Amino acid sequence: MKKVEKKRKITLKNTWPLHLMLLPGVLVLFTYTILPFFGNIMAFENFQPVLGFFKSKWVGLDNFRYMFMLPDTFKIFRNTLVIAVGKIVFNLVMSVFFAVLLYEMSGKRFKKTVQTICFLPHFLSWVILAMIFRDILDGSGIINMALMKLGIIDEAIVFLGNNKLFQGIIVGTDVWKEFGYGAIIFIAALAGINQELYEAASIDGASRLQKIWNITLPGIKVTVVLVATLNIANVLNAGFDQIYNLYSPIVYDTGDIIDTYVYRMSFESAQYSLATAIGLMKSVVSFLLIVTSNYLARKFANYRIF
Template structure:
């Protein structure tokens, strides 16, 4: 039963690693890997000499860190609030409603957001102008607003999925703790502060530390479907930069060098994050 998955993994994850040698070559497609000139670390030196490369790395870190923080905080808070709902039907309805966006691709959501945020008749700008008297905002054409839009829309899409983890942690809390606290005169706020939140902190630590390994993954699908040349300075990330450098511009050696740099840093962060998860929450996979 494992063999098909193993063959799939070898074919698509391990065999392509042979192409990493292009990161050390001035790769020419018509010469192939064997015929291209070996340049050593020149591609990596070029990576750190280019001003746009450093800006892309900074953009990736800013977007990814904000996504990580808010995608941890939003489901944490929402799970606590949802846990206080006593009507089970309402609780399940709300949980399903916020969970659904997770299953929509960014191709679909990108089109929806483009229409909603348009400066020419978009629903959001119509509300801002008609109700609050604010001038239309070019959400997808101004760098800072683009970052804001990317982060908020990603949190909206994923926080329902993240809530499931924290609801599972809440379900494991012994009800007798709440009963004892109630007998001692603790109200719902005190019970939340001294029972619910401490019980959720271990899983929050695990989720947060494991997310550290993805700090350089700012979301290729989302950025690719929403960005445009107007926001490259603030919205371009490593993955989209690799796509444009390697596929569109034909700098395959340079694109491979960027991808290898990202993979090495991500591997180090994954090792650190799993070590932190073990130290802080006694969580281990192996």
């Protein structure tokens, strides 16, 4: 009989090199995530930088009551939801649409070229892209010039200064930037579809559109549901960097979101306690949405993190 090997006891003495490897990551996490968390105490104080956290006057939930009394509160939450939901829905639809089109293309080299071109904008900063879009959408930009040449408009449209157009521009430019990157997971899911199904459909005389509708889309249905449910957690993340670089006071009515409002309250108006209260409220709601999205993903797509 073979000797049964003794199970090695796991102790800090024989695993310290692994803990040492984790130490830099833990320090970064603690410095930039855990430590700033204690700053949320400002939401319950009338915070004065001169007095600091411990000497500022404690006001309890007064900042939250004041937050809900402000007319801007409903507006920023509404704008955040409209823009974030628009981004989630249209990014998902365009990503699936692009993945299916790419899957149906013939010619590997051409497919790779198209995918790479559509994939690249994801890596460009909104600081750079905002400058490009400002030039394109300017009164003397290429779009206005083209529309006037074609006789569609008589005078230039101020795209980034129009409250009716601003949200659509924000959603549209974000979709343009992200749909190529978002399609990667669907391209991977499409690669896992059994090719025999297509062969059987061809024998039965199915057209290409019928194959897409009855084989391709059902084949990635679980992945689409999973991505959609996990995206619920991002409902309150409308994209600070994009909006901050594109908006102006003229479009605050439709372009101001929670993150930009908190930024202005903190660094322009010095209302640190109110800004922290709004940010904390967003964090609590976001946490509930993350829990909900994980529950839905586990229920409908059999996906779990833990």
